[in-house]
Structure formats: C-alpha cells, structure tokens
Amino acid sequence: MKLTLTEEQEMLKKTARDFLVDKCSKKFVKQMEESETGYSRELWQEMAELGWMGLAFPGKYGGGDMSFLDLAVLLEEMGRACLPGPFFSAVVLAGLSILDIGSEEQKQEYLPKLIRGEKILTLALTEPGYHNYDASSVIVEATRNDGNYIIKGTKLFVPDVHIADYLLCVARTKPKNGITIFLADAKNPRIKYTVLKTIAGDKLCEVVFDQMPVPKANILGRLNQGWSAVQKIIQRAAVGKCCEMVGNIQRVLEMTVDYAKERKQFDRPIGSFQVIQHYCADMATDVDSARFSTYQAAWMLSEGLPCTKEVAIAKAWIGEASQRVFALAHQIHGAIGVTVEHDLHYYTRRAKAAELAFGDANFYREIVAREMGL
Amino acid sequence: MDFSFTEEQNKFRQELRNFLEEEIKKGYWEPTCDAWVQGFDPGFTKRVAQRGWIGLTWPKEYGGQGRSHIDRLILTEEMLRYGAPAACHWFGDRQVGGAILSFGSEELKKEFLPRIIKGEAYFGLGMSEPGTGSDLASLQTRAVEDGDYYVINGQKTWTSCASFSQYFDVYVRTDPEAPRHRGISEFIIDAQSPGVSRIPMIDITGTEAWNDVFFDNVRVHKKYLVGEKNRGFYQVLHQLDYERSGMERLMGNYPLFEAIIQFAKENKLSQEPAIRNKLAQLQIEFEVGRLLIYRVALVMEEGRAPNWESAMSKAYSTEFEKHLAGVAMEVLGSYGQLMVGSKLVPLRGMALHSYLGSKGYSLQAGTTEILKNILAARRLGLPSS
Numbered sequence: 211m212k213l214t215l216t217e218e219q220e221m222l223k224k225t226a227r228d229f230l231v232d233k234c235s236k237k238f239v240k241q242m243e244e245s246e247t248g249y250s251r252e253l254w255q256e257m258a259e260l261g262w263m264g265l266a267f268p269g270k271y272g273g274g275d276m277s278f279l280d281l282a283v284l285l286e287e288m289g290r291a292c293l294p295g296p297f298f299s300a301v302v303l304a305g306l307s308i309l310d311i312g313s314e315e316q317k318q319e320y321l322p323k324l325i326r327g328e329k330i331l332t333l334a335l336t337e338p339g340y341h342n343y344d345a346s347s348v349i350v351e352a353t354r355n356d357g358n359y360i361i362k363g364t365k366l367f368v369p370d371v372h373i374a375d376y377l378l379c380v381a382r383t384k385p386k387n388g389i390t391i392f393l394a395d396a397k398n399p400r401i402k403y404t405v406l407k408t409i410a411g412d413k414l415c416e417v418v419f420d421q422m423p424v425p426k427a428n429i430l431g432r433l434n435q436g437w438s439a440v441q442k443i444i445q446r447a448a449v450g451k452c453c454e455m456v457g458n459i460q461r462v463l464e465m466t467v468d469y470a471k472e473r474k475q476f477d478r479p480i481g482s483f484q485v486i487q488h489y490c491a492d493m494a495t496d497v498d499s500a501r502f503s504t505y506q507a508a509w510m511l512s513e514g515l516p517c518t519k520e521v522a523i524a525k526a527w528i529g530e531a532s533q534r535v536f537a538l539a540h541q542i543h544g545a546i547g548v549t550v551e552h553d554l555h556y557y558t559r560r561a562k563a564a565e566l567a568f569g570d571a572n573f574y575r576e577i578v579a580r581e582m583g584l
Numbered sequence: 585m586d587f588s589f590t591e592e593q594n595k596f597r598q599e600l601r602n603f604l605e606e607e608i609k610k611g612y613w614e615p616t617c618d619a620w621v622q623g624f625d626p627g628f629t630k631r632v633a634q635r636g637w638i639g640l641t642w643p644k645e646y647g648g649q650g651r652s653h654i655d656r657l658i659l660t661e662e663m664l665r666y667g668a669p670a671a672c673h674w675f676g677d678r679q680v681g682g683a684i685l686s687f688g689s690e691e692l693k694k695e696f697l698p699r700i701i702k703g704e705a706y707f708g709l710g711m712s713e714p715g716t717g718s719d720l721a722s723l724q725t726r727a728v729e730d731g732d733y734y735v736i737n738g739q740k741t742w743t744s745c746a747s748f749s750q751y752f753d754v755y756v757r758t759d760p761e762a763p764r765h766r767g768i769s770e771f772i773i774d775a776q777s778p779g780v781s782r783i784p785m786i787d788i789t790g791t792e793a794w795n796d797v798f799f800d801n802v803r804v805h806k807k808y809l810v811g812e813k814n815r816g817f818y819q820v821l822h823q824l825d826y827e828r829s830g831m832e833r834l835m836g837n838y839p840l841f842e843a844i845i846q847f848a849k850e851n852k853l854s855q856e857p858a859i860r861n862k863l864a865q866l867q868i869e870f871e872v873g874r875l876l877i878y879r880v881a882l883v884m885e886e887g888r889a890p891n892w893e894s895a896m897s898k899a900y901s902t903e904f905e906k907h908l909a910g911v912a913m914e915v916l917g918s919y920g921q922l923m924v925g926s927k928l929v930p931l932r933g934m935a936l937h938s939y940l941g942s943k944g945y946s947l948q949a950g951t952t953e954i955l956k957n958i959l960a961a962r963r964l965g966l967p968s969s
C-alpha cells in the first residue's frame with residue numbers, strides 16, 4: 211500500500227500546475243465562459259505539445275504511454291485551475307473509449323489526430339428526461355438502411371459539440387438489449403445543436419440528429435453489444451470527474467484557510483475563532499477522504515481491476531463532500547465569496563456541475579447497495 | 585499509489601481470520617461490540633501472544649517481530665472485525681509498550697516489553713482526573729521524591745479496564761512550581777502497590793467501563809519513571825497520537841454493522857428505499873474511513889508519529905460509529921429499545937449497546953473538538969484562538 215505519488219507523477223503535477231497558473235488565470239476562465247467556443251485554440255495546441263492529450267495513449271498512436279493514474283494527476287490539476295475547454299470530452303470520454311473498443315483502423319484514424327491536437331471529439335450519451343445512466347434510457351435510434359445506419363433523436367447535455375470534429379453517439383439498434391456506439395462526423399449538416407447556458411459556464415449542448423446517416427464501418431465496438439462498453443465509459447468518466455473535483459476542493463480548502471488567516475475582525479484573524487477552525491478542519495477531512503477514495507478508484511481502473519463498488523463510493527462520497535466543503539467555504543468567506551470579484555464562484559459552480567455529471571450520490575448509493583447484496 | 589496489499593499481507597490476514605474463526609467455532613467467545621476494550625479474556629490474550637501477535641512492530645531484541653505498521657493494522661482490523669476479546673493486552677500493545685519503547689530506560693524495556701509480548705502484563709491509563717479532562721496539563725495528582733522513591737497522592741478517573749489492570753501508566757505532577765506543561769512526569773505503577781484503591785464506575789450501557797483510581801501515599805521506585813522527569817506532558821501527547829491511530833472507532837461496533845445488514849436482508853427491509861440508501865451510505869462512509877486510517881499506518885511506517893492524521897481519522901470514525909448505531913436503531917424500530925436479557929431482544933442487544941456506548945468514544949482519547957483544534961493548528965496552521 212502506498213498513498214503517495216511517484217516522483218514522475220509529482221513532476222507531472224508540478225509542470226501542470228505551473229503551466230496552468232501561467233496560462234489559465236481566472237480572467238482567462240471568465241473569457242472562455244463568455245466566449246462562444248469556450249476554449250482557446252492556441253492553448254489547446256500548447257497542451258497537445260506538452261503531450262497532455264496523448265498522455266495515457268500508447269506510443270504507437272503518438273501517445274505518452276502513461277497510465278490512467280497519471281492522467282488522474284493531470285485531471286486533478288485541471289480541476290484546480292478550472293481549465294475550460296474540451297479536454298475531458300476529447301480524451302476521457304471519446305479518446306480512451308476508442309482506445310478501449312475501437313478497431314485498429316479506427317484507432318489509427320482518430321487517435322493520432324486527437325493526440326496532435328488537430329481534432330476534437332466528444333460523446334453523446336444522455337437524453338432528455340430524468341433518467342439515470344442505464345441502458346433503457348437510450349432512446350435515440352439508429353436504423354439500418356442499405357447497409358448503413360440512420361441516427362434519429364435528441365441527445366442532451368452533450369459537451370462541446372459546437373467545436374467537435376467527431377462524436378461518439380450511443381444509440382439503440384434493437385428495441386431490447388441492443389445498444390451500439392457510432393463514431394460520427396460532428397460537422398454533419400444533419401446534426402443540429404443548441405449550446406445551453408449552464409451553471410459552470412461550460413458548453414453543454416442539446417443535439418438533434420435529424421436522420422443522420424452513418425456508415426456501418428463507423429460502428430465502434432460491437433453491434434448491439436455496446437452497453438457494457440458504455441458502462442465502462444461512464445465509470446471512467448465518473449472517476450475523471452472525481453479527479454477534477456479533488457483538484458477543485460483542494461484548492462478551495464487552501465483558499466479558505468488562507469483567507470481565514472488574513473481576514474481580521476474584532477482585531478484578530480477570523481481563523482483564530484474556534485468555530486472557523488473547526489469548519490476548516492471539517493473541510494480538510496472531506497478533502498482528504500475524497501482524495502483517497504478517488505485515487506483508489508483511479509488506481510483500480512488504471513490497473514484494470516474490477517471496481518464497480520470503489521467507483522461508486524468515490525463519486526457518491528465526493529458529490530456530497532464537495533457540497534459540505536462549499537457550504538463552509540462560502541460561510542467562511544463572508545459576502546466577498548458570493549461576488550464575482552472573488553474566485554470562489556468559479557469553483558462553486560463547477561463543483562455542482564461535476565456532481566451532477568455521470569451519476570450523483572443517490573445513483574451511486576444504489577450501486578453500492580447492489581454491491582452489498584441488498 | 586498502490587491500494588493493494590502484498591501477498592504476505594493477504595496471507596497474514598487470512599491466517600488471522602482462520603485463527604479467529606476457529607476460536608469462535610470452538611465456542612471460546614462470541615463476537616461482541618467494543619470487545620477490544622471490554623472483552624477481558626486472559627486465555628485469548630495468551631493464545632494471541634503465542635502467535636507473536638502482541639508487540640508485532642517492536643524490535644526483535646525485546647521479543648517483538650519487527651513487522652510493519654500495515655501488518656499491525658491488518659491484525660487489529662481483523663480482531664475488531666471479529667469482535668475478539670482483546671482488552672487484556674490492547675492498551676499495552678497499542679500505546680504503553682510504545683511509550684516505554686520510545687522513552688523508557690533500558691531497564692524498563694527489559695522488564696515490561698517481553699511480558700507485554702507474552703500477554704502477561706495488562707495496563708490501564710491514568711490521565712484524566714475529576715478536574716482534568718481535555719486540559720490534561722491541569723492535572724493535580726502529585727509525586728514527591730523521597731530517596732529512591734516517589735510518593736504519589738491523588739485520584740485518577742475514567743480509567744478504562746482498571747479492574748483487570750496489573751499496572752497503570754500514570755501522569756502526575758512532579759514540579760508544581762514549573763509552568764504546568766513542564767512539571768508532569770509519567771510513571772508505571774503496580775496496581776497492587778499499597779495505597780492504590782479502585783472503585784468501579786458503570787457506564788450508560790450498564791457495563792463496568794472504568795474505575796476511579798485512588799493513590800494514597802503510594803511509593804514507586806524511581807526506576808518506574810518513564811522517560812525524563814517533567815517531560816511527561818510531551819510524552820503523553822505522543823502516546824495519544826498512537827492511541828488515536830487505529831481502527832477501534834471505525835470498527836468498534838463492526839459486529840453490529842454485519843448483523844444489521846444481514847437483518848435488513850432477511851427481513852426484506854433492504855428493499856425499502858430509505859433503509860437501502862442509509863445502509864449503502866454507511867458502507868461508503870466505512871470504506872472511506874478505512875482509507876483515512878491506512879494513511880495513518882503509512883505515516884507511522886515512514887517513522888513519523890501520526891499527529892493530525894490520527895486526529896482526523898479518529899474524529900471521522902467516531903461520527904461513523906454513531907451514525908451506524910443510529911441507523912441500526914432505526915432499522916430495528918421499537919425492538920431496538922430491548923435490552924440484553926429481555927425477551928425478544930434483537931441482535932443480542934448490540935444496536936442498543938452501540939447506540940449508547942458510541943456517545944463516549946467521541947470524548948475519550950481527545951474529544952472531537954480537541955481533535956479539530958489539532959487539525960486546525962497542525963494541519964492547517966491556523967492561528968491559536
């Protein structure tokens with residue numbers, strides 16, 4: 211057992227932190243939130259040059275041959291910086307899924323372009339309505355037509371479609387037990403999207419597939435057998451979100467403690483008031499426990515071990531722990547923390563979005579219940 | 585990072601489980617909550633000792649095994665999982681032996697460590713006094729030098745396991761003139777010494793949990809001074825870090841945890857969304873807490889005393905323990921109020937015992953508030969209040 215990072219991971223972490231402190235100021239984050247694209251092509255290219263997109267991909271596609279655990283470290287730093295843009299969509303949601311289940315041809319076709327920063331990918335999974343992440347909630351249909359497929363229906367909360375070159379679309383190919391993943395051209399004129407206005411200022415879209423044709427060759431993985439691959443995608447995405455959240459709440463803890471040391475009332479730092487101290491202690495406990503449970507899941511995923519329960523524990527825990535952290539962080543910051551002048555709101559808004567993404571605490575508690583045999 | 589155990593560690597765990605299951609099968613004892621502090625069974629302690637499982641991490645020269653802190657955590661985790669009656673040796677193994685090892689003279693080490701290891705020396709902890717709880721430096725029990733001896737007068741209270749203790753690890757004032765933190769010393773006192781008397785105290789569960797321990801002109805030879813004279817306060821802080829380092833609070837009522845899950849399954853209560861949700865939440869909290877505690881063992885493995893790390897895990901764990909007991913009572917409904925010995929008592933009364941008993945553990949070994957003070961100061965560097 212070892213709960214610390216390797217030397218290389220520490221280095222990666224430091225490089226990432228320095229780079230993001232430099233390139234991803236809150237002013238930049240704000241600009242990106244307000245911009246139409248939500249990311250900067252220039253920064254994207256620099257990240258590609260640093261090898262970030264390719265970090266967890268094999269060398270033969272131009273990747274860095276590192277592990278998902280290494281990527282977890284990077285994601286944590288991205289969460290810490292509130293990095294805007296499609297990294298998560300392109301790498302965690304789409305790229306690693308292609309690596310997982312794509313044919314060699316598909317990998318050769320898509321991965322090098324992603325890794326070089328030339329193409330952006332995303333995943334269209336969830337749909338309108340209040341479903342959980344289960345197979346029966348996939349209604350978007352792909353029907354056969356002359357050996358090809360026609361996709362029809364609406365996907366919701368799809369990140370970054372507006373800038374994506376390709377998207378993975380999870381569609382129903384059989385009324386019962388038939389889910390298939392398609393790789394589609396995101397610029398196809400039969401895709402209509404609307405960028406939604408969201409709490410985190412990220413670019414989640416409603417996507418309407420209006421009879422979009424997809425060649426049979428673009429099936430990713432197995433026809434009708436796609437759901438187990440989707441589950442793996444959800445699992446990885448959930449852990450990826452946990453990593454971002456760890457970075458987020460770690461930073462918020464630091465900001466809050468610093469503030470408690472600086473801010474004076476009644477002629478003393480507010481951090482000398484015991485109530486404030488105990489709030490901070492509670493925050494630290496939530497942050498540490500979220501960190502360990504997240505990294506446990508990331509490590510297991512990275513090692514290819516079965517980890518349904520551990521992933522569920524990590525996401526359920528951090529969802530609620532982060533809510534507690536933010537309640538206290540805001541209380542300790544006083545009124546300045548609820549203004550847009552202060553940085554805290556960037557974190558607060560993103561934490562809520564991450565909590566909702568890929569299953570909330572209730573969803574994962576149910577999975578834990580099943581794992582317990584209840 | 586690596587969240588796995590080595591093959592030897594897994595083997596060790598299995599060996600422990602085999603031993604404990606065999607003990608249960610033979611009917612030597614049955615799993616109980618809080619058995620680590622309330623289960624007095626000299627035979628069990630002897631059998632554990634014969635396997636080399638007391639003083640596991642201590643150096644070989646004193647009869648220890650020189651094993652890792654992770655091994656020891658595995659050992660205690662399994663003892664707690666099975667609710668094994670380990671109270672006779674628990675304090676000696678967990679903290680008094682370590683205190684002697686860290687601060688004691690060679691003579692003390694030779695006298696006590698081998699006997700703790702053999703399961704032949706049981707200890708109680710004499711820290712608290714009627715006027716002294718969280719503010720340990722305020723203690724009043726006095727020791728006055730008299731030739732080769734110290735003469736001790738005063739009273740300790742809340743001394744757990746005192747009826748069974750052969751020795752007390754006692755903190756007393758040796759210099760009333762010095763600033764209060766710098767006038768305290770640590771002694772090992774034979775419980776049979778003339779002038780030592782004990783009065784049992786019953787806790788809210790109806791169990792004899794503590795004694796008041798009185799010292800009336802008790803003569804203790806100087807060689808039983810642990811460490812330096814007047815350094816006792818610093819030594820006790822060190823000892824408390826170890827006292828808080830383990831799984832006791834996360835798993836003190838583990839037999840209840842297993843039993844209530846089983847009960848909910850058998851009675852189809854686990855189909856009720858509200859109950860299902862709560863039991864799953866407990867499982868999540870349990871497994872998260874376990875990681876916080878393994879972190880503590882890893883800190884010790886690096887050769888550091890766990891300070892805020894064990895404050896964090898202990899404060900976390902006592903909340904879990906209370907939460908578990910609360911949920912268990914809720915699941916049992918009206919049956920939860922039935923006491924051991926009553927007709928219809930469910931789960932051998934474990935839920936009720938734990939519900940009442942768990943209220944004490946967020947006080948003992950540093951109240952949750954004191955632990956958060958430690959976290960704020962040591963982990964976060966917040967200014968003193």
Ligand SMILES: Cc1cc2nc3c(=O)[nH]c(=O)nc-3n(C[C@H](O)[C@H](O)[C@H](O)COP(=O)(O)OP(=O)(O)OC[C@H]3O[C@@H](n4cnc5c(N)ncnc54)[C@H](O)[C@@H]3O)c2cc1C
Nearest residue numbers: 709710711712717718742743744944947948949951953954
């Ligand atoms: C089950 C059990 C076993 C025990 N076993 C032993 C034993 O074997 N040996 C032994 O010596 N003692 C033992 N104790 C005693 C234990 O160490 C004390 O209960 C503990 O130190 C707290 O002291 P107190 O109970 O006097 O509470 P107090 O110190 O009077 O505290 C009362 C309340 O005030 C709060 N408080 C006190 N100071 C502060 C502060 N600075 N900031 C914020 N809040 C504060 C506390 O957190 C608590 O909520 C045991 C206690 C229990 C319950």
